[in-house]
Amino acid sequence: MKKIDLNKTVFELVSEFPELTEIMVSLGFKDITKKIMLNSVGRMITIPKGAKMKGIPMENVLTALRENGFEVALSRKELLKSYLQRLNKGESLESVRVDFVEHFEGVDYDEIMQAEQEMMEEGVPLREVQHLCDVHSALFHGKMATEQSHEESVTTTNQNVVLATKLRDIDGHPLQTFYTENKALKALLDEKTSLREKVGKSREIAIHYAKKGDLLYPLLKVKYGIYGPSEVMWTVDDEIRDELTRLVRDTSDSDEWNNRAEAVLQRAAEMVYKEDNILFPLCAANFSDEEWKQIYRDSLDYAPCLGVQPNTWNEAEQQEKSLPAHEGEIVMPGGHLTIEQLRAMLNTLPFEITFVDAQNINRYFNEGPKLFKRPAMAIDRDVFSCHPPKIEPMVRAIINDFRSGKRDQVPVWMEKLGRLQYINYMAVRDHNGQYLGTVEIVQDMEFAKKHFEK
Structure with a gap:
């Protein structure tokens, strides 16, 4: 039997086995008959690479070579891929295992992963590779792990x-x-x-x-x-x-x-x-x-x-987590954003957001239409000055409870202008539990009301 090494170039193989030309033409490698192509491209590519370029299944090439009396010398990786392909075509596990045991004394797990990855690169549908993921375990158990834990x-x-x-x-x-x-x-x-x-x-x-x-x-x-x-x-x-x-x-x-x-x-x-x-x-x-x-x-x-x-x-x-520097950006444990990205993100959220610091000073309102108006001139003012006298004691009580740790949030449901609203006052604390301020979130819940009324 003639032994053929598929790691050699097409030119080298045709020079060694002239009869290979007719076999390759029958498979679809018609350019192999052109001397210019054989002497140029043929000196640079192997049969597996040529098959991939032309979309010719490698299994067809191997079958044709064996039928014409060639013994194919494949790399370990190519052999693994051929075993997986045979299994996927319906050949019995025991039949493939016989060849596997004959050619392998041991196999590196990485080669399995590389074989699957190369098959996907060659266009094998994910569904087929998924099937192999289940099938090849049964094949490799016996040889790779010898049924060990x-x-x-x-x-x-x-x-x-x-x-x-x-x-x-x-x-x-x-x-x-x-x-x-x-x-x-x-x-x-x-x-x-x-x-x-x-x-x-x-x-x-x-x-x-x-x-x-x-x-x-x-x-x-x-x-x-x-x-x-x-x-x-x-x-x-x-x-x-x-x-x-x-x-x-x-x-x-x-x-x-x-x-x-x-x-x-x-x-x-x-x-x-x-x-x-x-x-x-x-x-x-x-x-x-x-x-x-x-x-x-x-x-x-x-x-x-x-x-x-x-x-x-x-x-x-x-080990303290170090935050990598990102010039011109705000860096936080959860990621990093430019000022423009942060501004746009906060304005995109379907909430009205207000932040009051630990000194009871208004520090931030997000932008956009609001049910509860937040004039820009209120920034840097005492939060209590923004509420009518009858509401101020309630606001002070909430913030004092947040500051002391007695409460962490105060949710309020209400209707305003005929629409259901959810308002949540929440204490903002650092990772040590230190009080940093209060955030108020207002959300129009009319969409939820309509959803559950369906």
Whole structure:
């Protein structure tokens, strides 16, 4: 059998195997018969690159070469892609596994992600890659993990897994929390309870998936150009979450419900495997220490998942968050804006906004039409001077309560000019609880009234 190396250029291969010209023409590479093209472009591109340019499926090329007596030497990545493509075309898992075991003694998890990402670059529909995301786990489990748990497999030579394990062992580190939540889900799935009870409890995994979607996927995609997980795994997360919700709402007791429940719980279990062995090691290999600390701080806004209470990461807690300078902008922990952006944003909000400082001085009114008029000349005046005598005692009482900490807000519902209004007076405090002033928000609620009257 003739062995062909697809890493060589088209010119090199045709020179080595003249009979290749006829095969390539039959596949659609008609320019290969033109000597000028062969001697110019043919010296620069490989068959895989040429197939991509012409939109010819690589699987068709491989099939034609094998049918004509060629043994194709593919890179590990190309072989992985070919296995995934064969699975997607309906070939049995066991049939593909035979070839997989024959050609691989071990496989790096990164190669799986790169293969999926390249397939998307080549135009493979996301839906197909999503399907592969489920199927390839079953394929790789046997060879990659040899059915070991994560704790048993961390002694492998995969550097990313080893690095992820080191981060996991840091008390309070985000990876520690993510891995612990996965351990809790696996324990839940192994419980000797009813399917309905497992489905109900498993819905909490939505919190885990939300953290991935907010904190991990975007950083991998935007900063590091690794978009495979965000394109594939994120969508699968959503499908698992949505199916669990549908099953909880479906009170029927049928074989169809049981089959759906078993299928979605299996998908959730496979996602645990992919996170532990692919996603988290990938994050560990790329994210900086400062990025992990920011992920930790952001993750504090999420509710506990599956009973897992995150530990405190003392190093992240003790480090003060530094705000990068942005010339000509207002810099805050939540971001940075130009004066014009901030002004436009505050004026766009459907509220009348008034801010009175700790010395009871009017400091700010947003612009635009107002039900309660706020003349510009009232800025820098005592707030009490803006109210009639009969109202002033009430205003003083509210602000005094805010200042003392007795109250934090005073909501008021009223009708004015035939329209329902919601007015909320709120104490403004710094992160230490120190009183900074009072904000008054006025919102026309007529739209809500009409909505609920329908």
